[in-house]
Amino acid sequence: MRHSRRLLVIGGSGELGRQVVLAAHGWDLHATHLTRRPHTPGATWHRLDVTDRQAVHKLVMSLRPDAIVHTAVSDRSPGDLRAAIVDGGRHVAQAAADVGARCIALSTDLVFDGRRGNYTEEDPPNPIMPYGRAKADMEHALLAMGTDLAVVRTSLILTLEPMGRHVAWIVDALRPAKAGLRPAKAGLRPAQAGLRGGERRGLFTDELRCPIWSDELAAALLELATLDYRGLLHVAGPEVTHRYALGLALADYFDLDPTLIKPALSAESGLNRPLDCTLNCSRAYGLLKTSIHGVNARLGKK
Numbered sequence: 008m009r010h011s012r013r014l015l016v017i018g019g020s021g022e023l024g025r026q027v028v029l030a031a032h033g034w035d036l037h038a039t040h041l042t043r044r045p046h047t048p049g050a051t052w053h054r055l056d057v058t059d060r061q062a063v064h065k066l067v068m069s070l071r072p073d074a075i076v077h078t079a080v081s082d083r084s085p086g087d088l089r090a091a092i093v094d095g096g097r098h099v100a101q102a103a104a105d106v107g108a109r110c111i112a113l114s115t116d117l118v119f120d121g122r123r124g125n126y127t128e129e130d131p132p133n134p135i136m137p138y139g140r141a142k143a144d145m146e147h148a149l150l151a152m153g154t155d156l157a158v159v160r161t162s163l164i165l166t167l168e169p170m171g172r173h174v175a176w177i178v179d180a181l182r183p184a185k186a187g188l189r190p191a192k193a194g195l196r197p198a199q200a201g202l203r204g205g206e207r208r209g210l211f212t213d214e215l216r217c218p219i220w221s222d223e224l225a226a227a228l229l230e231l232a233t234l235d236y237r238g239l240l241h242v243a244g245p246e247v248t249h250r251y252a253l254g255l256a257l258a259d260y261f262d263l264d265p266t267l268i269k270p271a272l273s274a275e276s277g278l279n280r281p282l283d284c285t286l287n288c289s290r291a292y293g294l295l296k297t298s299i300h301g302v303n304a305r306l307g308k309k
């Protein structure tokens with residue numbers, strides 16, 4: 008007989024999934040990975056590809072979880088991204104419904120075109136990138152099922168330890184590549200020190216986002232798994248910022264050289280990325296007890 012409620016974290020090997028696994032105290036915990044078998048303790052691990060409908064069905068039927076948190080498949084996942092996001096999402100949500108499990112699925116602020124910002128759950132998505140389009144289609148398919156399900160849209164996910172990918176990408180720009188040595192101090196020319204010809208990395212100032220710390224998002228997802236809220240929910244940080252400001256804050260926090268980064272404009276990059284994707288999270292802040300802090304709560308002065 009089971010003594011505690013069972014949770015299945017799909018994508019437990021990812022940046023966010025790992026935090027959900029670490030925070031899921033009191034659950035009988037199962038988690039999945041695809042290519043990277045984690046050693047995170049406290050969970051029973053299963054390999055799962057969500058594009059394989061039979062495999063998803065089989066695993067969920069065998070575990071019969073009370074709740075599923077579906078964090079898998081980000082914009083850097085391998086293979087056919089659209090199939091993994093849309094079909095994979097459907098497979099997970101259908102399997103959850105088949106065993107009466109509550110399902111929490113992750114989406115993104117990039118379902119919006121970024122022309123206005125401060126988007127609420129009522130604003131219609133209008134994605135301009137393939138990843139955002141796939142997530143918007145996944146949302147639509149899942150919400151149409153009318154099952155016990157919430158779709159959480161979030162923004163840039165940040166993790167300091169172990170360093171998550173957004174933090175690592177910026178910190179990498181703030182460091183001369185060789186052994187943390189400044190070229191001048193090491194008696195090296197910038198190219199010898201691994202700097203790309205002494206080039207400073209440009210970080211966008213016109214892409215506005217509401218970054219969220221991964222452990223707080225994980226706690227919010229676990230809380231949401233115990234509530235009966237259904238539908239879309241925006242869960243992101245309370246501070247509006249851009250990557251250049253994040254870069255300056257990270258330089259200060261890690262004592263790195265802020266002159267190695269420079270402000271740049273997404274609008275002039277030719278990339279056609281959504282600019283202001285800030286999320287209005289007042290519904291989540293009213294619903295959840297989990298505290299969500301801004302970037303500066305952790306990156307402010309040590």
Ligand SMILES: NC(=O)c1ccc[n+]([C@@H]2O[C@H](COP(=O)([O-])OP(=O)(O)OC[C@H]3O[C@@H](n4cnc5c(N)ncnc54)[C@H](OP(=O)(O)O)[C@@H]3O)[C@@H](O)[C@H]2O)c1
Pocket residue numbers: 017018019020021022023024039040041042043044055056057058077078079080081082083084085091095113114115116161162163164165173
């Ligand atoms: N990171 C952000 O800033 C951000 C922003 C907005 C929304 N989100 C959303 O938040 C969620 C978590 O993002 P993240 O950055 O933590 O992702 P991540 O670190 O890239 O992790 C992705 C996870 O999905 C698994 N995965 C990939 N393809 C799969 C497939 N076909 N079947 C099963 N598992 C698969 C990976 O497994 P392996 O590693 O074992 O291969 C990994 O566990 C995603 O849904 C993402 O779209 C992220």
